[in-house]
Amino acid sequence: xxxxxxxxxxxxxxxxxxxxxxxxxxxxxxxxxxxxxxxxxxxxxxxxxxxxxxxxxxxxxxxxxxxxxxxxxxxxxxxxxxxxxxxxxxxxxxxxxxxxxxxxxxxxxxxxxxxxxxxxxxxxxxxxxxxxxxxxxxxxxxxxxxxxxxxxxxxxxxxxxxxxxxxxxxxxxxxxxxxxxxxxxxxxxxxxxxxxxxxxxxxxxxxxxxxxxxxxxxxxxxxxxxxxxxxxxxx
Ligand code: 6PG
Numbered sequence: 001x002x003x004x005x006x007x008x009x010x011x012x013x014x015x016x017x018x019x020x021x022x023x024x025x026x027x028x029x030x031x032x033x034x035x036x037x038x039x040x041x042x043x044x045x046x047x048x049x050x051x052x053x054x055x056x057x058x059x060x061x062x063x064x065x066x067x068x069x070x071x072x073x074x075x076x077x078x079x080x081x082x083x084x085x086x087x088x089x090x091x092x093x094x095x096x097x098x099x100x101x102x103x104x105x106x107x108x109x110x111x112x113x114x115x116x117x118x119x120x121x122x123x124x125x126x127x128x129x130x131x132x133x134x135x136x137x138x139x140x141x142x143x144x145x146x147x148x149x150x151x152x153x154x155x156x157x158x159x160x161x162x163x164x165x166x167x168x169x170x171x172x173x174x175x176x177x178x179x180x181x182x183x184x185x186x187x188x189x190x191x192x193x194x195x196x197x198x199x200x201x202x203x204x205x206x207x208x209x210x211x212x213x214x215x216x217x218x219x220x221x222x223x224x225x226x227x228x229x230x231x232x233x234x235x
Contacts, residue, residue: 007208010223013231020193020227025058027225028134029065031187035133036069042133045073047146048088049138051191056095067102073128075137076147077110079117079173112175117164121175124162128181135185139192143200143214147176151212154178179211179218188222198226198233205234
């Protein structure tokens with residue numbers, strides 16, 4: 001599959017770390033409402049991590065998401081039960097949906113606790129829409145997004161949209177979307193704060209084609225929602 005990767009992200013930076021979550025919530029919220037006005041609905045794919053948790057808490061406080069016109073998906077999940085402290089689904093239930101999960105099956109959970117991980121991955125592939133309208137991605141300091149870690153075989157898949165993967169820390173088994181979902185998404189938002197991640201992103205800009213070494217390069221065509229400490233590293 002030939003991909004033309006845009007290597008100039010749109011960078012939106014908050015003036016301080018404290019203001020990052022509010023800016024991210026407003027920026028992504030505007031895109032959600034624009035998608036709904038165009039299509040009548042919006043599919044939002046959520047990510048795990050502490051950075052995303054700040055965004056979810058901000059949305060929960062403001063109750064600003066039009067959840068009735070939305071469907072929610074996950075970009076990855078740890079192979080633990082949903083009530084486990086490490087579960088991304090559990091994180092979202094404790095934050096974004098602390099006041100109650102949207103009804104009518106609007107939230108599609110990855111059943112990553114299933115010991116047959118490939119069967120669970122294939123079931124989730126069947127749930128995914130042809131295209132995700134808005135994809136959220138956190139980034140690790142190794143440049144991973146979702147659970148696509150540097151030099152992972154999963155990065156080479158061109159046909160699958162969800163795969164079982166093993167994280168670099170021993171025993172960390174997960175399900176993850178593949179690059180096909182990332183590159184096919186209508187809008188991608190990369191969420192990153194702090195100087196260290198800013199340096200990783202500056203590196204990502206240098207050789208945009210080397211996805212294997214730095215999977216976050218798959219988000220070069222998206223919007224990077226950064227705080228000032230991260231954005232300063234790009235100049
Ligand atoms: C996960 C996430 C992962 C996360 C990054 C950033 O399951 O852990 O999907 O991709 O977004 O590791 O995490 P932090 O925001 O906590 O640095």
